[in-house]
Amino acid sequence: MNLKQLSLTLGLSQTTVSRALNGYPEVSEETRRRVIDAAKRHGYRPNPSARRLATGKAGMIGYVMPTGAAVDIDPHFVEFLSGLGDYARGHELDLVLSPADAADEETTYRRVVANKQVDALYISAPRSVDKRIALVHQLGIPFIVHGRSEGLDFDYPFIDIDNEGAFHDATRLLLQLGHRRVGLINGDETQTFAIFRERGVSRALSASGLTLDPRDIRSVVMTEENGYRAARSLLEAADAPTAIVCSSLHMSLGVVRAVRDLNLSIPGDVSLISHDDVFPWLKPENFPVPLSTTRSSIRAAGARVAERLAARISGLEDGARGEVWPVDLVVRGSIAGARP
Amino acid sequence: MNLKQLSLTLGLSQTTVSRALNGYPEVSEETRRRVIDAAKRHGYRPNPSARRLATGKAGMIGYVMPTGAAVDIDPHFVEFLSGLGDYARGHELDLVLSPADAADEETTYRRVVANKQVDALYISAPRSVDKRIALVHQLGIPFIVHGRSEGLDFDYPFIDIDNEGAFHDATRLLLQLGHRRVGLINGDETQTFAIFRERGVSRALSASGLTLDPRDIRSVVMTEENGYRAARSLLEAADAPTAIVCSSLHMSLGVVRAVRDLNLSIPGDVSLISHDDVFPWLKPENFPVPLSTTRSSIRAAGARVAERLAARISGLEDGARGEVWPVDLVVRGSIAGARP
DNA sequence: ACGGCAACTCAAAGCGCTTTGGCTAATTTC
DNA sequence: GAAATTAGCCAAAGCGCTTTGAGTTGCCGT
Known part of the structure; x- marks a missing residue:
């Protein structure tokens, strides 16, 4: 069931149906209700490829993943991913992992952005004067850094712990x-x-x-x-x-x-x-x-990154706000007074 | 730079340029060379969204990732991912992680397949009579199971260790x-x-x-x-x-x-x-x-899954072949003869 | 000299959506 | 009561690619 068929069964134009579904104001409430109802009944779901081609929006967030025989992905990553997934799940946001040669991530970043494969990126494990941040900033795609860099001559949005x-x-x-x-x-x-x-x-x-x-x-x-x-x-x-x-x-x-x-x-x-x-x-x-x-909790950070990424995509967030989370100090048995 | 512009500069039709680039036989070798050369010079890269819309192929592989507050992703996953990435990187294959409610993965599987978001799926951590395998089998998308199920009334492709x-x-x-x-x-x-x-x-x-x-x-x-x-x-x-x-x-x-x-x-x-x-x-x-x-090595398994997935996508592999890898038994100091 | 056959090339029709630029009819304004 | 809005809808033009179906050539055999 595609838009054309749906609009045919409704006796409306594709335009109107599309607008009704996407919440545009220039359609009467009654029509909107009819359309939404019919869409639900027929299980209509817009084809994302077509929508992407038309709008340029992908509905996905991306992560460029350094790989290579000598490169190990940190196990922290799964916990981060759990958090990210927790948020993304409720918002039908998918995550695209683009594997990159660890020695040349730039090519992959450029490809991902040029292809408009994703609407936003997140960057992890930043270094000083991180080139990826500068690149992504320059390419103009929404992004969030998990962690912070230093020595960059511009501000950027991040979340980090203290x-x-x-x-x-x-x-x-x-x-x-x-x-x-x-x-x-x-x-x-x-x-x-x-x-x-x-x-x-x-x-x-x-x-x-x-x-x-x-x-x-x-x-x-x-x-x-x-x-x-x-x-x-x-x-x-x-x-x-x-x-x-x-x-x-x-x-x-x-x-x-x-x-x-x-x-x-x-x-x-x-x-x-x-x-x-x-x-x-x-x-x-x-x-x-x-x-x-x-x-x-690195998991909580993952969820927050997803949330802010979604906000940036939909234009609810902009600017370069950085978040720094406090860290708990939990005392258990492994510390004691120094021997005199 | 898109196809239209490229074909214009070459004085050829979009058809011919497209065919030349995609290796179709009905274009002369000389023309092909000219086209490929020009494409490289202008840095032309076909827009994946458009290609997807036209062909239905996504150029990505998918994984439906169970998530939820009570669900932990296994750290084994990052190693598997390293392997997968190792292979995928060389083939410009991206991986789409679609987070799913752990209690209802079916919805997500259906969405991913219906949307043609990915060309193939991999399934991990199978159970007996695994529903996901039955579902994916029935939906008719290429897939590989990492591990094995039991009690299914059909064969399916997998790789597993012994x-x-x-x-x-x-x-x-x-x-x-x-x-x-x-x-x-x-x-x-x-x-x-x-x-x-x-x-x-x-x-x-x-x-x-x-x-x-x-x-x-x-x-x-x-x-x-x-x-x-x-x-x-x-x-x-x-x-x-x-x-x-x-x-x-x-x-x-x-x-x-x-x-x-x-x-x-x-x-x-x-x-x-x-x-x-x-x-x-x-x-x-x-x-x-x-x-x-x-x-x-679970990492090696990841690479192999990616390889076979790629082969299935391009039609090089079909059928339900299962691979079972032998496991090393490595003896170190933690075992000794039983006390008499 | 003509039909037949390769070997190439092309125009145009999709793929399924969004968006632009009207158009009509109902409502408001003076 | 005529002019100006406005609400609601639509046809058609993209988005950038692939693929179908239809030509052109040039060359061969007869």
Whole structure:
């Protein structure tokens, strides 16, 4: 059943039927009712391809997904996706994942935009002076960044969590507990979230007259194995930190293992605070020693990104508003006062 | 630059240009060369919306993604996606994720197919007599199932790993080591992969004149926490199993924690073999005691699904061929002979 | 020299929708 | 009561591609 047939059965023109269905004012309420009713009865649904061709609107949001043999998609992504899906489902919004060569995402961005495959894009895991943001900004397609970039000479819409605040507060708490040396096991240092977190730790230390020694920082891809290695190398140093803040739960698994391998204990020898993105499959409260965390649901962020993307598409939102969400600091058994 | 403009600059009709570009035979090689050359020079790319409207082909593959507040996307999904993306990237194939109410996926499937949003679908995590497979089969869109269903009265194309064989072999090895009682910590029992795995364990036990006691089985959503609970309840029983086979690495984390909490040891008191889907962020060799595993890369499966989907779209593949991949059995330190 | 046959090329008709620019009849305005 | 609005509807022109059906050529055999 297409528009032509429907309008034929109604004895109306395609124009009128189309307008009635799309809520245009120049059609009488009675006619509109008839049309909507008939459409429902016949199960009419406009063909999206045709609509796209006519309007240029795709009814989909896009994500350019870096891939490659050496590229791993972060498991955080599924949780983000859950949130995005939660919102999108209620709005018949689909998500298009366009796989891109991680070394050349620009081509894919250009293709996606030129083809008008999607009405809006979201960008994740931004770096400093992120080229994708500049590109997408210039291409003029609606977008939202999940995270923040720095050093761009224009504003852009984003949602991010207060990474600096979170790690500042975590570090401050450790200092209040008497720790003087805090190690940071961070994610990939080119990512802004990692930069902000480091800044937070650094600021807290400075406030206590201390400094964050580069030797106490590890920036690595966030896997269990890397967490282990980082923790070992930190803790085996001559004057090792007595406390560690760690950027992910997966890495914290490795930290816990390293502490154990070194015959140390948490929190007796080492206090540990981890960031927790809230995964269903791995919870900080179920660690051998329940983990203190800075907590923020990445799933909620996904839903919010979808919501704002939808708003931008329909013109309800514009401008470059940035949202920064506060982060919970949840205290559990993995921290204790520093040994005198 | 569209077809019309391009054909104008070439002094040819749109027909000829279109045919030349799409490799039709009724155009002279010289003309074809000229056309292709001009297209490249002008950066001409056919508008996919228009092409879709004309051909009905979307150039995308689809996945109906169950969502909802109570629904968690499995982290396995990102690895599968990595594989899918790896293949799709080289073929300019995009993936459309259509979020669906987990309680009513049918509506979404129908919409996606009726709208011709995608050329093919893939279905994951099938159950027995899976309705989605029956539906998609009936709707007549190309598809591939990742996994297998049972009890359907028609054949369908799939790719799956040999879950039964894997768990059979793992169990047999444990029996050869002298274990008489093997516990199974499985995934959701409605999923066919879990059914097959149970069958594998059961068959191996039977071959040794033993039976798989229902008390030794746990079927749960595969999280660390559930793994912990399952292991505790298994090991706290009066005559507890001396060996456990476990369906996921995340659950195995919980198993390891439970064993430790009970003051037992691996492999001294309990031997453990886990299935490993090969995640970058968590590796069995890095467990406190390196884990023996049944191993199969879910990422490779993703790439293969994409490849076969592409083949089906272009008509290179048809029929209902099923592929069953063998699974490696990798022995590491987590298993030992049973105590006499 | 003419019909037949390849080998090429083209104009035009879709695909199913939105949107522009009327048109008619009913209502309002002066 | 004539002129000006306005409400409601419509025919037709796109959107940019593919594909059908119909020519043109040029060359061959007879």
